[in-house]
Amino acid sequence: MSARPHIVLRDADREDAAALVALWTECFGASQDEGSEAFTQQALWRQPGVAEAASALELTLGRPDKRIIVALVDGEIIGATVCDVTTLTPINLTRVLIVTEIQVSPRFRRKSVASTLLSAAASHGEDHNCEIVIAAIPVHSREPHRYLTKIGFNQIAVLRAIQSSKLRSRLTTKATNSRDTGRLIAVRRTLRRRQGHSRSTQPRP
Known part of the structure; x- marks a missing residue:
């Protein structure tokens, strides 16, 4: 040993x-x-x-x-x-x-x-x-x-994870009863976040 x-x-x-x-x-x-x-x-x-x-x-x-x-x-x-x-x-x-x-x-x-x-x-x-x-x-x-x-730990909870875009898509789908609509909204949100991040990282003149 x-x-x-x-x-x-x-x-x-x-x-x-x-x-x-x-x-x-x-x-x-x-x-x-x-x-x-x-x-x-x-x-x-x-x-x-x-x-x-x-x-x-x-x-x-x-x-x-x-x-x-x-x-x-x-x-x-x-x-x-x-x-x-x-x-x-x-x-x-x-x-x-x-x-x-x-x-x-x-x-x-x-x-x-x-x-x-x-x-x-x-x-x-x-x-x-x-x-x-x-x-x-x-x-x-x-x-x-x-x-x-x-050493004595007991289970008290369960953690679950999902991608935020997928969660938004599925919740929107459930609210609108349309899978395509949910996906489209999720894609638009993702694009807006990326565009906002791109603008924030561009050097100022």
């Missing part, structure tokens, strides 16, 4: 963009081995460029309720998780910690990386008086589900 590596934790910053893109890409590649059941999870993944990732990190880390914790071995980022402090519902003050994106490099799985990250997340939640910790992970990630169940 190989010795467990020395794991160092710290907060992520904008300069970690390239390393985090590499980590997410490596974890996505490993998920392809899970077969056709992982199709939905894979369909939601799009590899960003480093500049996009840096901007996204800056946006995320600019929020006071968000924290990204990274795990390093010998200076390499080999794991990460995202902490989000919020309330249980919009109408009460019960504070909860939502833990998402529990990413661990396949090369370092079963070496206590996930438990080390979760321990740090739990401490973060305690520091913010969170009464409950919620972990949100992809439905077909079997190993993380087994691990979280083993």
Whole structure:
């Protein structure tokens, strides 16, 4: 049995963009081995460029309720998780910690990386008086589900996803009883968004 590596934790910053893109890409590649059941999870993944990732990190880390914790071995980022402090519902003050994106490099799985990250997340939640910790992970990630169940997490919700254009099309179809009308409206909305984005990114004279 190989010795467990020395794991160092710290907060992520904008300069970690390239390393985090590499980590997410490596974890996505490993998920392809899970077969056709992982199709939905894979369909939601799009590899960003480093500049996009840096901007996204800056946006995320600019929020006071968000924290990204990274795990390093010998200076390499080999794991990460995202902490989000919020309330249980919009109408009460019960504070909860939502833990998402529990990413661990396949090369370092079963070496206590996930438990080390979760321990740090739990401490973060305690520091913010969170009464409950919620972990949100992809439905077909079997190993993380087994691990979280083993340490006491219970299923309390189901997350479902759909492309926004497809949702709008289907809702419009249901309202008008016309599939063609729904698709046409969805296409028009998409074109308007793209045109607006193109105008906003054009350099000013």
